[in-house]
Amino acid sequence: MTTTTPSTEDSLTTGGDRGYLRIATEEAYAHPEMYELYRRHLRDGSLPDIGFNSLVGYFLGSEHPQPKSVVERLQEAGEKRLADMDRAGIDHQVLAITAPGTQVLDAREGADVARKTNDRLAEVCAEHPTRFSALAAVSFEQPDAGAAELERAVTQLGLKGLMANSHIRGRYLDHPDFLPVLEKCAELDVPLYLHPTTPPNSMIAPYREAGLDGAVLGFGAETGLHLLRMITSGLFDRIPGLRVVVGHLGEALPFWADRIDHMHAKQVASKRYDAIGPLEQKPSDYLRSHIWITTSGMPWTKPIMFVRDVVGADRVMYAMDYPYQYELSEVVEQDELPMPLEEKKEFFELTARRVFNLQF
């Protein structure tokens, strides 16, 4: 099922011969020192997050060739990655720290991982400016320091946005504590990418016991909840300049859009919850005003066309999720999406250029 090393005779080509460049917008990187730290925490059992021990314990502990190959590729952003991109016809990757990143770590360790990751990503982008851009990592545990690191990463290092790997040790970005980081995104006019991780300890049990806490379902449940919390908390009304990118075709919120609007309106009318009040728009309207969607992990024609129909063709863009899902057939399927060339150019290239302000 998974072809980690496609044969060369199947190679696609870069360079825009089809009329567009392919910009992949959710591409993962892991600093080797972060993985050293993770290995120490796994060995010591010093992180209480069940999902961390499930997910990272698997990737760093498995002897199976698929996860081993992923872990090797995650830590490299040079010639090997470029060769993989060339084979798959990927002109440009928007790199970001892989899940769970800093978000299982305390403030000190998280800030250290973020700074080292940002410095390394800036070097990679400087070495290959036409092939790589990158999003910043921060520790959210001390939000003012996180906002300062984001400012450094964007203004001094040239990074293009902020990666958030969903919950922060069980807390969500609608918590007022995190406002300084989100306000800094808006001030710098860079997007926040909301990426999955495993659900927090307060939610993971019925997923974990059935082996469904990862990408098969838990990721989407966690990240869809997180995004809806951001919407219904009124965060986008409070920070109108906040722009969010979300993968996996919107983590099922486009599927639920009308039901969410309907039930939210009922809750507002009946004042059922203190946490649910009037918004400036319907919840689903934020999918069309403040949120952009990528196809990471969902490279299939039917859901892609459905989500474009729900949120608008100009808000859906390509992502591969390298190296987790490195498969040429998925690039081909998206090359062949039933849409005219100009929309395909928007999908593969121009939307990403606009959202991330890519200048190469």
Next chain:
Amino acid sequence: MTTTTPSTEDSLTTGGDRGYLRIATEEAYAHPEMYELYRRHLRDGSLPDIGFNSLVGYFLGSEHPQPKSVVERLQEAGEKRLADMDRAGIDHQVLAITAPGTQVLDAREGADVARKTNDRLAEVCAEHPTRFSALAAVSFEQPDAGAAELERAVTQLGLKGLMANSHIRGRYLDHPDFLPVLEKCAELDVPLYLHPTTPPNSMIAPYREAGLDGAVLGFGAETGLHLLRMITSGLFDRIPGLRVVVGHLGEALPFWADRIDHMHAKQVASKRYDAIGPLEQKPSDYLRSHIWITTSGMPWTKPIMFVRDVVGADRVMYAMDYPYQYELSEVVEQDELPMPLEEKKEFFELTARRVFNLQF
């Protein structure tokens, strides 16, 4: 937004003048004695389920006219309900015990509620055999007794299937304890309807604190997880005759179908989890072999047409979710779905007749 009493000038008509009868397949009923028992538990704080106290506490405690009207209508299955059905053009309702039903109660109280509910539903169906059919309730806490009550309800009372309001005090139907009930469904050749409830205590916290534990998102997360657990546990391979009906357009599993298949195959290959092993089919194939889907709570053209495209037009049927979502405009939207008359007859009438073996 919500019209609980449509004006008569907007009335639709029953009787099949459009070329089909409208059979509504997820229609809720609450025995007044069940609500008395719930009120006692709410007063005493004697049920530890957070979702019960949130959901039922709201419906039985709110002074807002919308939930009050719902609670009044839930307990009636006679002239008032028939008048509502007439106004909305609903020829026939498949009734079932409303969530959480027996599934927050202990074995003794649950069995008592189930028996009273089944007896009352049988009376209602006998009084109006062309207007009502019903699904049985059981307590799942003592599965052998539950299987016996299901057999009584089907063979002696003429009920047409079994209602399961998702988790059973935190346990899921893939647990081997519940096999006697599920095997009895297959033996009697009646479907199990898997209906939402609030997530269990082991999962609800990040939904509850944001006011998202109900129909707005928590229901779908809980029920989609439940259905996927049933699939990936191999339950349908073990009981090939088990047929499941699920509402809300499949609780987002059709949206995730390809991703689930992809990630499940990776997990099987890498032996990541003891709980995840090979199945006779891809996970999404069970949506096309053992599972039927209704439009309850999702009466919108785009997702309906998308789900029909994913699972097959012959597996998607109409439901209203009366009295929770009693809105004539939603019937009209589904009357006007872009499909030929013969498919609309399948959608509104014939699929329900086949799945529930309706003979009226």
